[in-house]
Amino acid sequence: MARFIRTAVPLVTAVMFTGFTAGSSFATDAPEGTRVTTTSEKKAAPEKKAASSTQTVKVKKTDYGKILVDGKGRTLYLFKKDTSKKSTCMSTCAQTWPPMTASGHPTVAKGAMKSLVSTSSRGKGKKQVTYNGHPLYRFHGDSKAGQTNGEGLNQFGGKWYVVDPHGKAIVHKSHKGKSSPSKGKSKGNGGY
Template identity: 40%
Template sequence: MYRRLLLTALGTGAAAAVAGCTGGDAGDETNQGEETREADATYTVAVGSTDDYGPVLVDADGSSLYVFDEDTAGESSCYEGCAGTWPPLTVDEDLSAGPDVTAELGTTDRDDGSAQVTADERPLYYYDGDDGPGDTAGQGVGDVWWLVAPDGSKIRESTTEGSLY
């Protein structure tokens, strides 16, 4: 059910967005209305830089990626309405890591059969409230959605003084 790829860092990217829900629909096991964002044949997860949170994992276009506290190792719990707000990062084929990515990248199977990208077994998501590369509006939403550091850990604190996270 879960397959992993241990990859070495291959490239750098700009910051961008991946998102999730606040938990309301997280346990729903149906896929009705679910949105996903698919990557091309070879997909790169990279490291981007943000002013408030430092280096974060981003997709090939520089959109920020997020993890959800309600997920278990290698398994997504974000479906239906949740996945509409927090679309999963999915891939069709090969996955590669940018040069500064030290997290173990892999995939996990979603209920619809798609392969969702994981970092250290945590499923990765976009946030539909991010408008483009460098946006981090999903950070801390519901106190369950977090940006991801290059090593796969959750980012809970801002690098700027006076942060609420």
């Protein structure tokens, strides 16, 4: 048995060493100046592409009336604390209320007005989509399309509202922090 161990250990070591050098020689066998992409980088590539893609603003009919949503139907909000195209929602605020960003000029569809869509700088080369001069955000508490759980919330120094197709905040008169108005109650449009 001792003879088997003395023979097996060097053999296993040799096989492992050969396997490692064969795996590492792949990168060194590439022509000089060629970048070799690893498996983890290939998996990350689609995420980068999705994060930097052009965004779409469109309109959807909800319990609040017609509101702005993104290309996937997720509700878009404005922050009353923002008094210009420049966002005041950064760091922790931006984790709760992720800004709608785009690499190029945003597009419009289904009822949104092209003349009201633009972008503003968030710093570090990032652009935030704006509508009628208001930076647009999603709410982390909306887990799927059509939800409006952020409507009327008072967070980070101001209130958050869904946005109508003209770029104004939709403020429900009887809203008391609920995710949507009760059926049969009137809806009110408030200016920004």
